[in-house]
Ligand SMILES: [Zn+2]
């Protein structure tokens with residue numbers, strides 16, 4: 001196998017494991033282990049059919065392939081000296097290294113918000129984004145369930161950002177782990193934030209599962225990925241989002 005082929009296989013295995021472990025962890029913990037105990041926190045009480053989970057998983061496999069190709073692009077850009085992935089923290093310092101993780105997450109959130117809004121334009125929705133929206137009541141396996149073109153749109157954020165920002169491998173690792181876990185949680189159908197969280201910092205800044213579940217149920221608002229800022233600034237958050245959140249989080253726990 002050529003050197004690039006070997007690198008691709010390595011990246012593919014890493015991307016596959018990240019999806020399987022990230023979505024699988026949220027699925028096992030919330031759907032299997034705590035499902036009954038957290039039944040009162042289930043946003044929509046019913047569960048999707050098994051064939052929906054299979055479809056979400058199969059589309060996610062095609063996304064893993066596209067993410068791995070994107071990983072190879074990042075590798076090639078780094079080898080060619082077009083982006084900087086540094087191994088010694090002292091090259092850029094601790095302050096920059098820690099800050100770069102937060103900058104990447106905030107930039108990714110902005111990129112996602114605007115590309116997501118574009119994906120809701122009639123033509124792109126019909127031909128591309130409707131694949132993700134086939135799950136009206138998603139499962140954690142929907143974390144990567146995208147049309148291949150949408151997967152590529154999401155993927156290229158990282159090489160684009162790395163053209164501007166040098167990054168340490170640990171920062172890149174934490175960036176993608178945070179991404180897959182928040183994504184799987186947002187599609188889990190369980191609201192796990194504390195009661196009143198939508199009114200208190202830092203929770204109030206973060207998108208909750210209820211936030212994204214409403215996007216899947218109704219389609220026309222709540223476009224944010226990690227933070228609610230863009231939806232609030234642009235007036236694209238459902239006006240009853242906090243009320244729905246309250247209704248779910250104030251339900252009484254069902255006796256076993
Ligand atoms: Zn979604």
Ligand SMILES: [Zn+2]
Pocket residue numbers: 116120129133215
């Ligand atoms: Zn959407």
